[in-house]
Amino acid sequence: IGGIQSNHTRMVAAVAAKLGLACVLVQENWVDYSDAVYDRVGNIMMSRLMGADVRLVDQGFDIGFRRSWEEALEDVHKRGGKPYAIPAGASDHELGGLGYVGFAEEVRRQEADLGFKFDYIVVCAVTGSTQAGMVVGFAADGRANRVIGIDASATPEQTRAQILRIARRTADMVGLEAGIADSDVVLDTRYAYPAYG
Known part of the structure; x- marks a missing residue:
């Protein structure tokens, strides 16, 4: 769909x-x-x-x-x-967040090659699985809340809740002991209105 x-x-x-x-x-x-x-x-x-x-x-x-x-x-x-x-x-599928968990490891390898770490990772957020997977992937080195989603849904409460739900389910699947806190999901809502897109 x-x-x-x-x-x-x-x-x-x-x-x-x-x-x-x-x-x-x-x-x-x-x-x-x-x-x-x-x-x-x-x-x-x-x-x-x-x-x-x-x-x-x-x-x-x-x-x-x-x-x-x-x-x-x-x-x-x-x-x-x-x-x-x-x-x-x-997105809201049992495996939906897994695709981008590995993205964080790929970024860490690139950071090592470049000799620095990115301050933030910025991603468009609509259905949530991309940001959710990244949040879980970067939680391993304490940077979950450094993944900034830019809301393009114009339904930020629904989108944020879905990102959090997917991230928590994904964290459980990959055995992330620390889990995902509400504050780990950062969604910037300044750009989406008045509608999706």
């Missing part, structure tokens, strides 16, 4: 095509953009070319689970399929 021009859903379509799996994408109208071909070009066109069943849904932005998500899963079940459900941004 994602917006009409979602990079995430395009990558899901690519992986499914590579593995020979059927792919159903729920593409919601997350941005107020009225170009006549917006839903036929770019990422959505690539997803279709890779064989994805693209379903356009006239719903605005929301990082939560919605009826369109449930309907897609029900439809796959009705057709005898076994869906592997991936939420927006692969």
Whole structure:
């Protein structure tokens, strides 16, 4: 699930095509953009070319689970399929935060090669898994709160709560003994308004 021009859903379509799996994408109208071909070009066109069943849904932005998500899963079940459900941004998923935990180790190696440490890591935050994984990865050397998320969701309370939930679940999965404190999730809300994007 994602917006009409979602990079995430395009990558899901690519992986499914590579593995020979059927792919159903729920593409919601997350941005107020009225170009006549917006839903036929770019990422959505690539997803279709890779064989994805693209379903356009006239719903605005929301990082939560919605009826369109449930309907897609029900439809796959009705057709005898076994869906592997991936939420927006692969975020609020049991494995959603793992992808960027290793990012911190990669940055530490680069810092060692460069001979200095970055003061902050700044990342765009919408569905939360990227920042959550980074927070967990940098918690190992006490820099969890040096990962600054720039809110692009325009729903900062929901986004912050999701980042924290994903980070805590991920910390448990990787055995981070110190855990993740509320103060470890830093979300700058000055730039997103009035809407997602």
